[in-house]
Amino acid sequence: MQFEFLLEQVVNGLVLGGYYLLIALGLSLIFSVGGIVNLAHGAFYALGAYICVELTKRLGFGPSLAISPLAVALLGILFERFILRRFYTADPILSLLVTFGLAMVAEQAIRMIWGAAPVSTEIPQGFRGSVIVGDFLFSRYRLLILGVVAAIMVGVWLLLHKTSFGRVVRAGIQRPDMVAALGIRLQPYMTAIVMLGVGLAALGGAFFAPITTVHPAMGAEIMTIAFVVVVIGGLGSFWGVLIAALLVGVVRGIAIHFEPAAGEASIYILMFLVLLVRPRGLLGERIEKFE
């Protein structure tokens, strides 16, 4: 019986990890391609949640879930074009400061528009409750999240590995100078990557809006765990981030099963151990421009 309970925690951890992946993947992509630690990533997650709550009042949850990330991705164009683009070759501390500042501006803007008190929305009736498969209990809603995340990850993988777009992006991560020498401008690709990254974060926010507190500081809340995932996974690696996200979810679940008090600390211990053995993260690649 004990083993089944543990297995249930492992499976639940995988589901949760899938959700962390939405936030962490974009963070990792933007860093890998542009060399920018986007501290404002959480702000896009929060915006995704707020826009979803706002649209749900008019359009219902389904359409809002689709529109909110698209709207935030469009905002990503402006973010890339007018802010990030200036900092690709600049001192990294400048981009760190500017995105940190932007995160604060965004949080205050949310406070001014929607107020400091949380806003609320609920899960559509059809996705409430849980299903029991064999001995395992799943929240229907989290199964939906898992399904969508899995589909998106397949899509992102295909995009990065099976299209000419992906080839340019991957080449741009390793040798931006060579890509430029071949006469390819990386900037439009960077815009697309930022759109994808912040759009995924917004989708994460929209998905979590019905099951968490939607408040102005929610962006800052999610950033810690997103960074932990990116650091454990290693930069530049799609699979690294994926494995790290699932690992973080599972380790947390197992820790809570055996020693609840260590639940939140466990992921930092995991990060510490991984970095001891592999300073670049699990599958982190050696990236010339960051060495």
Place this chain on the structure above:
Amino acid sequence: MIRTNRRTLLRTGAAFAGAATLGFPAIVRAEAEKIRIGHLTPLTGFLGVIGSYAQLGVKLAAEEINASGGILGKPIDLLSEDSINPATAATKAQRMLEQDGAVVLLGEISSASSLTIMQVAERNKKVFFSTGARSDALRGKSCNKYSFHCDIPNTVMVNAVGTALSQQGMVKGKKFFTLTADYIFGHDLLKAAKIFFSTHDANLIGDELIATDVTDFSPYLLKVRQAKPDVVCCNLAGNQVTNLVKQYAEFGFPYPLVGFNLNTGDAWAAGAGNLSGTWPTVWYHTLDNPASKAFVASFTKKYGKPPENHAWIDYITLKLLAEAINSTKSTASDELIAYFEKQAQFDIGKARKAYFRSWDHQLVQEAYPFTVKPKDQMKDQWDMLVLGDAVPAANDPLETIYPTKEQNPCEMKA
């Protein structure tokens, strides 16, 4: 990698330091003709949302007092800041008393931060009104002469909800599973809950202590299911309550969820359709009495939304403090303490008047259990709760629901 040059870092540091000094003149400039009162409350973190309400409430009170001539003919100069965490709360409290010349402190929601401010107040011999902290220990073994406690303590919340649950047949012989916030407040609430369970023949079959930064409760909910309780009981605080309530609705467990702590701000944040069960509260904006209605009207007019219970409690605290200063014609700590210890009665917007109990400085007042309105009966998003009858019942002395001297002994050093 591009290296940051030290000179650049130095310049950045200088810029930050420069910006910081710009904020200084306002703080250093002491104004003798005003009475400065320090207010600390969490504006960020898991209690930040309800803390924001507290700040709106205390500001409204200061404005109203100033509009009607101030206290002792002088306007109140309210200094209200984010207390952030227990260590920062203590530092800021010390600064407010020592440098800013605050004569009294009030505020706080976190029991951990309140405890550190209480120590600062005692060291400086200044009065502190802990407005929103609920831990019994603050009124008991950690009590001191300079600290007064305005919110209902954990024991009262447990008694209010427990009585309502007993009447619904949900206590005797039932198996409880509790989810408890892992800090002084939660530990204290769990202690009160355990006493209630053991004196009412209920069984506590599982308890999880939960760190205050947890936002995803799914692993804990799986443990709840494994334990198969009759009732799940939430001993959390702040937006953790909201998160739990939403995720509990998500999993759709058959076991009813109740709680020994909830603020109406957290209930509103959970939203219609997610919250159910029986919970306690200290005040709700639908209470039908003149003082409460007048406060709700002026708050709603000013801020465009009804007040939450922390807005109310910080509001009435500043009002009763003004009343005390005007009556004693003094801001001296000893005179204020003597005035309150005479158990002066205050109209705090409830059916019965309240007073600070002399031996533990607890504001003795009514409390209420509440249940949740069906979604189709709510007039607006704020109209969520159905208040039960005030406890204690009108014929019983107010103190019957409060811990006795034996249960929660407080020794105040002179």
